[in-house]
Amino acid sequence: MRFSRLFAPTKKESPADAEIPSHKLLTRAGFIRKVASGLYDILPLGAKVILKIEKIVREEMNAAGAQEVILPIMHPSELWQESGRWEVYGKEMIKFKDRHERDYALGPTAEEVITDLVRKEVKSYKELPLNLYQIGRKFRDEIRPRFGLMRAREFIMKDAYSFHADDEDAEREYWNMYETYSRIFKRMGLEFKAVLADTGEIGGNFSHEFLVIADTGESKLVYCEKCGYAASTEKAAQRKPEVPKGRETEFKEVERVHTPGIKRIEEVSEFLGIPQEKILKLLVYLVDGKPVAVAVRGDREIEETKLRNAFGAKDVRLATDEEIEEFTGQPKGFLSPIGFKIPVYADYSVIPMVNFVAGAGEVDYHLKNVNWGRDFEVEEFIDVSEVGEGEPCPECGAPLKFKRGIEVGHIFKLGTKYSEAMGATFVDEDGTEKPMVMGCYGIGITRVMAAAVEQNHDEEGIIWPFEIAPFEVIVIPTNVKRDEIRELAEEVYENLKKKGFDALIDDRNVRPGFKFKDADLIGIPFQVIVGKKAGEGVVELKVRKGGERFEVESGKVGEKIRELLQGGI
């Protein structure tokens, strides 16, 4: 490809509405343009990256035994009514009617459509297992699309669905996909982690998320270097503390203290000169509409997904100020667990607490030396606060590490949720009819592109991993009006193409600085600069990542690149 013909409108300035690096850089470097909120044009450079990502996904999925299909993105409402998700998915789905007033939706995912296909065509255990996937557009009418490609309303996803005769085989395929995903992200040259995850909206009973590590990521994870435990903080378990032996012997007398206007944990801590770990935080939640009090150590935070799971609830939210008064008869900011009108559940972090501070149940007063078991009863100790850096691994007790990441893949064991709802059954070896056991496996293709940039960039621009770079190498003649430079550059370019490289030549008649800036911004892994020593047949090979430069004979550029790649660049 010749740069003079390439549609890659680069910019010096970031768009005003971009916040994070991937959004700014993909726009500046001419990969994407916004059409409307959450909707993007993908320009040639972006399309090349997407296609390379898809290629790796296809190769690995095919190698893993999955088969590609192409399903409609326009879904009839009947299928979604059948699974019960027409209402559940609700506002997230883009719904519309055809000319006959029939209801349709643009598919946010495809369990219904694929299950419909399989239930109609597969009747016997002999036809199982089956793993079908597609790479296509998905639509989700996000409440708030943001961060460019990261959370868009239309995006490209690879979604796979597998069908099995029994649970054991579904689990076998689950781990097959786990390994496949690991290979996929490894091939893409991304630093990632597979973590235990919450199953969320899709349902099912077992799941892993694949996160690309990046500081700007919206997902948080903890992992253990000793035993390999890794989990999303929405899922990560606390190691259950022991009840301290003889704690009763330490109990002191409850003391009522005046704390005028002091409500926040930080304020209480400062005012009384007592660390936050010695203060009890009491929150009132509505768990599927029922008021429940949850106590947690003052310096810790409730992870609402864990809370929801602990109660097996659909919906969990904090009570409003008015609701707190109504349910407890106590003023917010000074809630006391003593004589509480609603059941008090306590996070694991409360177990070791002795002689702690709590609200007094009246305005402007707190209590010191409160103890659970003596002063109030805990309904049950539950694991609902967020696990963080340095805390003990729930498996082996070693200190956990914390990182942020971007969710690019998610695998689920679905069980029979959809097959039962939609009657996807087969006749087993023993002649009886059974629901198929399902799994589903997604990769956000467009999000992978954004995540790769989020993880790999510097002040100058993007630094693409070789495997998914829009071009592998760019040849830069510093001055196309000088014959020896132009001719040598053309020669090197043709040579690289012949050797199988995806090469670009910057044949534009602009100053060299301009070309260097563009090459860095676009992030092509290797730059071949043809300039000063063109007369001697020597060119300069620059590695985008790290900026290392080598002087190379013009005929040996390809070899040098291969050598560097083998060396792990």
Added chain:
RNA sequence: CGGGGCGUGGCGCAGCCUGGUCAGCGCGCUUGGUUCGGGACCAAGAGGCCGGGGGUUCAAAUCCCCCCGCCCCGACCA
């Protein structure tokens, strides 16, 4: 949805508070020339009618009302 902010040539922004002398700056674009290893310089040009609608006024980018679009934030006091 609630809260906050923004909308002015292709892009980034100033002007608005204190209506008129206001449509301006930088980048980009076109033409000519000089330049040519880290987003050059000089000169001459093209391009907006100020998100849309309504209103106030002798007069509106500027004041008022409505609408549309875009961006950011949204448990932690209990």
